[in-house]
Amino acid sequence: MSKHYDEVIIIGGSIAGLASAIALSPFASRVTILEASSYESFHDAEAGAAVQLSDNGLKALQFLSADLLQKVFHHAVDVQKNYMVLPSGNELYDTITPLPPQGTRTLMMRWGMLRKLLFEAIPKDSFRIEFNTLVKDFTAGILTAVRQDGEERYPISDRTLLVAADGSKSAFRPTPLQYSPRLNVKAAISFSNFPSHFESHATYSYLGNPEVACFLGPAGPHHYYWAISLATENPEAVNLSIDQLIARLTSPETKIWRELLQATPPHKVFFQPSGQADIPEEMVHGNVVLVGDAAHCMSGSYGQSACLALEDAVTLATGPLLHYTPQRRQRCLDLQAASQQRATQAVNVKSDAPQTMSDWIYQWDVPTACPRENSNGPYAVIG
Numbered sequence: 001m002s003k004h005y006d007e008v009i010i011i012g013g014s015i016a017g018l019a020s021a022i023a024l025s026p027f028a029s030r031v032t033i034l035e036a037s038s039y040e041s042f043h044d045a046e047a048g049a050a051v052q053l054s055d056n057g058l059k060a061l062q063f064l065s066a067d068l069l070q071k072v073f074h075h076a077v078d079v080q081k082n083y084m085v086l087p088s089g090n091e092l093y094d095t096i097t098p099l100p101p102q103g104t105r106t107l108m109m110r111w112g113m114l115r116k117l118l119f120e121a122i123p124k125d126s127f128r129i130e131f132n133t134l135v136k137d138f139t140a141g142i143l144t145a146v147r148q149d150g151e152e153r154y155p156i157s158d159r160t161l162l163v164a165a166d167g168s169k170s171a172f173r174p175t176p177l178q179y180s181p182r183l184n185v186k187a188a189i190s191f192s193n194f195p196s197h198f199e200s201h202a203t204y205s206y207l208g209n210p211e212v213a214c215f216l217g218p219a220g221p222h223h224y225y226w227a228i229s230l231a232t233e234n235p236e237a238v239n240l241s242i243d244q245l246i247a248r249l250t251s252p253e254t255k256i257w258r259e260l261l262q263a264t265p266p267h268k269v270f271f272q273p274s275g276q277a278d279i280p281e282e283m284v285h286g287n288v289v290l291v292g293d294a295a296h297c298m299s300g301s302y303g304q305s306a307c308l309a310l311e312d313a314v315t316l317a318t319g320p321l322l323h324y325t326p327q328r329r330q331r332c333l334d335l336q337a338a339s340q341q342r343a344t345q346a347v348n349v350k351s352d353a354p355q356t357m358s359d360w361i362y363q364w365d366v367p368t369a370c371p372r373e374n375s376n377g378p379y380a381v382i383g
């Protein structure tokens with residue numbers, strides 16, 4: 001960032017918004033986050049299911065704070081094996097993930113824990129966060145938000161930077177979210193609630209059925225993460241009950257996911273329609289910049305949403321705003337195309353031929369325009 005702002009106002013305090021608060025705090029006299037959800041929901045380290053952090057995301061975290069990265073390592077699990085179950089003959093095979101330095105590293109942890117650690121890492125001297133504050137409009141230099149006690153108006157001068165980190169349904173992105181005909185259902189469940197033979201450093205994918213794809217992996221040292229992707233043209237499917245969902249899992253290979261569903265407390269299960277939006281030609285308009293899912297929402301079969309959000313925040317801090325769109329857009333377009341292709345492949349797996357790894361996805365370097373004092377070399381050294 002080449003400019004110093006009086007204030008950075010961030011709309012949305014999730015992964016992209018919190019990472020932006022850390023990254024931009026050296027460039028603003030004040031940093032404010034306006035967040036729609038409540039204080040209580042926000043501070044739950046067991047909120048959400050799990051996020052995947054690969055090399056690119058880890059490098060971004062390293063830039064934000066070496067101490068933060070250490071805490072992430074503590075609460076995450078390194079994935080060391082990927083098992084796949086094919087419906088033809090229920091064949092199981094193992095693709096061992098190459099580990100650093102030759103290969104890539106993938107960590108998995110609770111989503112709520114990552115959010116908590118990011119929040120704690122924000123320098124607090126000139127920072128504030130307003131909960132229960134739903135931003136609804138930004139016109140004629142006035143940002144309007146709805147709060148329990150009425151509307152709040154924030155006049156925005158050209159010495160304020162507005163960071164739109166309000167997620168996939170962003171009010172700031174010109175292109176709407178388009179739902180795809182798949183429903184994602186996911187949750188995390190503690191090992192004690194679901195004792196099983198699953199290896200704690202491995203992921204398990206059940207693929208090849210166009211109706212349903214299932215995934216299980218670690219969500220930190222004490223939890224499994226499970227996800228079911230269900231083909232459905234029915235927009236009402238988000239209202240499926242757990243029993244209705246179980247009834248859709250009919251093939252023998254999905255037995256374990258039926259058991260997982262039964263063992264997971266219903267209020268911990270998320271029903272999330274899958275969708276994506278066209279990535280806008282420009283991610284910066286005047287003093288408004290889009291980050292995270294607000295900028296590039298994609299049906300994430302590479303599980304890269306959190307990593308991309310972290311990359312965005314770091315890119316903002318390391319160069320002028322003018323460079324942000326050129327540095328981010330093509331990478332996000334490439335990843336969106338690759339995700340779409342992979343989603344198609346995932347339901348068409350016919351043989352046990354090894355999957356090709358798309359290494360380019362994980363290859364990302366912190367832009368070098370503005371190196372930071374706490375950026376002390378490759379993350380693997382301190383991991």
Ligand SMILES: Cc1cc2nc3c(=O)[nH]c(=O)nc-3n(C[C@H](O)[C@H](O)[C@H](O)COP(=O)(O)OP(=O)(O)OC[C@H]3O[C@@H](n4cnc5c(N)ncnc54)[C@H](O)[C@@H]3O)c2cc1C
Pocket residue numbers: 011012013014015016017034035036037047048049050051052111133134135136165166167168171291292293294305306307309
């Ligand atoms: C509660 C929750 C749980 C999640 N769990 C998982 C998970 O387990 N695994 C996973 O891979 N991804 C999960 N995600 C999504 C994941 O965080 C994103 O896909 C990715 O990390 C990019 O993050 P983001 O900050 O851009 O968007 P999001 O994480 O979607 O965050 C957007 C934030 O903006 C706030 N917001 C939205 N609109 C407004 C508004 N108008 N005014 C003020 N605030 C607003 C929301 O409350 C939210 O905090 C979850 C998101 C949420 C909100």
